[in-house]
Amino acid sequence: MSGSTIKVIIGPQHPALKEPERFILETEGEYVVDVKVRIGYIHRGIEKAMENRTYLQGLYLSERVCGICSDAHTTCYVQGVEELLGVEPPPRSRFIRVVVAELERIHSHLLWLGIAAHEIGFDTLFMYVWRDREIVMDLLEIVSGNRVHYATNTIGGVRRDLNDEKIHKILKGLKTLEDRAKEYLKMIQKEQTVLKRTVNVGILSKSDAIKYGAVGPTVRASGVKRDVRADDPYAAYDEIPFNVIVEDGCDCLARIMVRSREVLESIHIIREALKRMPGGEIRVRVKPRIPPAEALSRVEAPRGELLYYIRSNGTDKPERCKIRTPTLANIPSLCKMLVGGYIADVPIVLAGIDPCFACMDRVLVIDREKREAKVWTLDMLRRYGREWYRKR
């Protein structure tokens, strides 16, 4: 790097919001020219912990990998363990898994939409979206008893059944959510506050999205039709017709559009699942010990492809349980998006992949010429971005 570049260090400490990570941005003027990533500040060694616990204990650990997409983790985990066991979960349980997974996707996407609005200084949208998100949180609580860790899945099926009363409440809540989601989708495409900060920002071309291994809404916003639910169907997704949402804008707006349209598609999937759900048992009993085998399980978490590779060794504990979360898969693409963009766009581009380890909180600015270092908070960077755009 030439002497005129400045290092902007973001993270990792986080006194209040979200989660820690560290990005070192090499900047030239207002442009980002290089990015280095350091994560692991909240690495808890769950893979190692799983090897030392029974399969059933591992289920509860997997639920705690993520507080936003906890259901995606347990679904991926139990599917892998069921494959090792050679056990088929009953049909009804597979439909219940779809219902909870899609409710979780709606909550996750709405959470994200609010954060994205906040990052571009559109706090009115943030508050409206998060108000409406409470509807889906209530539905998740009705279905599972919990707002965050739903504890719905178990090895061999699900733990709670749905009755007519619950189904009625879900359908009622979905109607309101649908109206609101349609409203947001319409507004996003017209509102200058959104368009000015997101169109042509954080570009990831179709070929780069594939090259850098992007997954989930990030890859679909770059025009690549990849969705584990459709491509590698699990639970009851092969029995429910639905569309894979793709946008070809390749920018932050496209990422907003994909997730907003996916909220509507998820509502459709839940309705279809409830309509087609067969009766019968919701779980089968399984043995605690599993003979040596291996299984590779994939699900479409709200952020994209989630993968578990599980290997059994004849005991009641796994030999190895490998977890690959979608955010890790999206980091190389994120670096690609940031390079060539403005510093002021860093918050929204970062938010664009919907990082699950979330955000930066402190920003360290190093002026290479003066050898001075300044510490910024995330709020300062966010304000810098908003001010910078206002003056433009």
Add this chain to the structure above:
Amino acid sequence: MSKEEEILEKIKEKFGNKVKDMTIKRSRRIFAETDMKNLKEILRYAKDELGFDHISTITGRDLGEELELIYHIAYQNAIELSIKTKIPKENPRITTIVDLYPSAGIYEREVHDLLGVVFEGNPDLSPLLLPDNWPKGVYPLRKDVTLEEIRELIEKGGEKG
């Protein structure tokens, strides 16, 4: 012939007995094994000729005397092809595949952190997950590292001994 069988046949035809134990475990899941020296050639063929342009991740596993690496690659009909290779634990080195799959860089960094595998040619093997002051030579996902040892290390703030 199913899509999985087609891929299996093509790889068999191209690489013969360089590929061992190739099995279709279920729909969209193929597992195979190869020697370290053939790995890259097979990955390149799978990527360029068979459409496996996405790497899902690299799993590392401690087998005792050896370490096993599993390269999970996908896409085109969403078939997940897992290619295994073994490297000696004494000298765990293997050539990087970042030139084939740029996104593999971060997965190699992860395996380097947790199992101590050196991916020759990867430009950035700096710590990704473990603390900066984590002692050299302690790879938490290796079987000889116990939970007690890890706990002790964390309590001492990463200082060994």
